Amino acid sequence: MPCWLMKSEPDEFSIRNLEELGYSRWDGVRNYQARNFLRAMAEGDLFFFYHSSCATPGIAGIGRITRAAYPDPTAIDPNSAYFDMKAKAEKNPWSAVDVGFVERFDTVLTLPQLKSHPALSQLPLVQKGSRLSVMPVGEAEWHVILAMR
Template identity: 75%
Template sequence: MPFWLMKSEPAELSIADLQRLGQARWDGVRNYQARNFLRGMQVGDLFFFYHSSCAVPGIAGIARIERAAYPDPSALDPHSHYFDAKASSEKNPWSAVDVAFVEAFPEVIRLPQLKAQSALTALPLVHKGSRLSVMPVSTDEWQAILALR
């Protein structure tokens, strides 16, 4: 089973929000490479839920893909800040997935801690300037991160 890491700003959707809701739509991805990774996800895949653009960035927990990629409705909603005027119901280039809560970590695994792990040197997250919001995680990387909990 493939593993993933997905970033969300906690003001948009946090691990606590997902825990409270149980399930949510993961939308608003507006990078083609990240979108392509979304399209590669299968129901049941697990991902690390990463809090970004916040006081304590890092991995906050684990969630699961509940529904495979489908056209992102936020691209068609003029009231959404993810609205894309070039998208239409016939040609929507963006995708969303539905996710479900699995586990919240007692403490966020902070980015400096992740960067210090030699097993994670290939993970795009730890590279300076990487802004990719969805990325694959190898089985070895997954296990190395789980060991940090």
């Protein structure tokens, strides 16, 4: 089963929010490569929930894809911060997925911790200049990260 890492700013949407809600839509992705990764996800796939642009960036928990990719409704909603004036209901280039809560870690696995582990040196997250909000995680890397928590 493919595994993923998905980033969100915790003041916008956090692992605690997902835990409280149980499930939510993951939308607003406006990078084509990240969008393509969303489209590659299948119901049941697991992902690491990464908190970005905050005091302690890192992996805060685990979620599950509960609905595969579908057109992102925020792209065609003029009241949304993610509105794309080029997107139309009949031709929406952006995708969203639905996600469910699995686990919140007791402590965040910080980016420096992840970068310091030799087995994670090829993880896109730790590569210099990697800014994607959605990315694949290899099976071996997944197990290394799980063992670190």
